[in-house]
Amino acid sequence: MIVKTDKQVINMRHNSQRARVRFAPAPTGYLHVGSARTALFNWLFARANGGDMILRIEDTDVERSAAAYEEDILAGLRWLGLDWDEGPDMGGPHVPYRQSERDDLYIRLVMDLIERGEAYYCFCSEEELAARREAMLAAGKTPRYDNSCRALSREEVERRLNDGCIPAVRYRVEPSKERDAEYGIRNNEYHECVVKDLIKGEVSFRLDEIGDFIIMKSGLKPAFIFAGVVDDALMGITHVIRGEDHLSNTPRQILLYRALGFGLPQFAHIPLILGSDRSKLSKRHGATSIIQFREEGYLPEAFFNYLSLLGWSPSETDLEILPRQKVVEDFSLKRISSSPAVFDTDKLKWMNGQYIKQAPAHYLLELALPYLHQAGLMAADDSQFTEDWLLDLVELVRTSIDLISRIPDEVSFLFTSMPEMTAEAEEILAMEASRTALNACMSAFARHEELQYDIIKSDLDDIVAATGLKKRQLFQPLRAALTGRVHGPELVRIIALLGRDRVLQRLK
């Protein structure tokens, strides 16, 4: 039992009005793009409406759940800047927030359903079920449970239980008894259940087509479909925002809300994110974890922006670069598209480039440092390179990269004593005019104590005027000698960054 403070009591009173949403991942895999987007839309909805965001871990599949996945999921959410108001790491009024710690609750509710005849024990083995499914499929029928354990007498159930058989529990679906307008269940010949979805509209399913389904796995472990309903209801979730792949089990969940005497939340099923082959995004489409995007050099702000625009559009539809706050202010379920979207890395990269161009240099440097260390260009405790110098370096490359991880390759020559020469660079240096150009630069630069941007620029202008060389004939060999390459960022700034001594050394 939790003793509530006054403040919490006030909060509880407001619950009927206050929006409460939840992101409920199963820690059976990394946080991938699809689930990250679901989390994002939940978060946006909460923040846009002044509501609460709840994080709940659905670890009812003991076999596949792993702590490492849970950590990855939390890390991914944090990286994206998504926070939550209640969750396994911080607690809250509906603790615990990990389903594996709520077994007592599920068992109590299931026992109640069994007593009321709404659910029953099922002793069918997985092998039996699989065989029956095969047979139905072979006969060209829709595979579903044949409800055989419904018929078991009380005594038979007792006997098997005493024999040590471990049953599962099924919900008893009886369409003719399910009619209930409050839950969208219509008393017509099909026994329709109409799901009122905020995105899909009214979607109708036939109840006479679903068989009795498992709500408790053997070993008294709750099934997802049951635990989700119980928790959403008890945690006061007002809006269930989840992937479209959950739409078809919503009618089953509605049956459970009704059986348990819970009111219905609002549903919003968001379209899936597809890979370039137009199938549901999965591991085989590349990046497995959101964290991998961080490692590849994406900015969380850019990723957030891109993901927001995947399936949602702002009211001012020409805008693409939308900072977090703008998205929050403008977010509405109404502007979520109902068709699935293909994840486009090209556009993500472009957007990342946009964010790199406008981000504060200090921030970029902070992000770039690990890559510079990793590439072995500088040690983590290196004091040889001053912060000012590093900031200049960031300014030098920010317009030419779309991924932070590209920085080391772009500027490696600034860290070595002599640059590695590409074949093209060698070729240019072998040309006759090149020696003239380099000699001119050498004598010009040698006259200064320190090479500064303006000085270098005017020196180079002077050389062009004095020697009659084309700009190209001057810059190309100079670039080749200093960087070992024929392409790259603005040369004058590179010279300033290299400093007088290293420039003169390389010109020889």
Add this chain to the structure above:
RNA sequence: GGCGCUGUCGUCUAGCGGUUAGGACAUCGCCCUUUCACGGCGAAGAUCGCGGGUUCGAAUCCCGCCAGCGUCACCA
């Protein structure tokens, strides 16, 4: 196979009964530039999945079809 969702430039999308169907990424060209980028300008790219209707008028409304995807587990 049953059920369900979806279908506007290659991709993300705007549009919701009257627009030359708009924007962005990618592509191509030009300009800027020592170069590669950035940036600027421009081009190309959509018979609005297909076929019928309704209407003076349809991407927008109705019907049928097709295709793609999802889902049919003691996974979530």
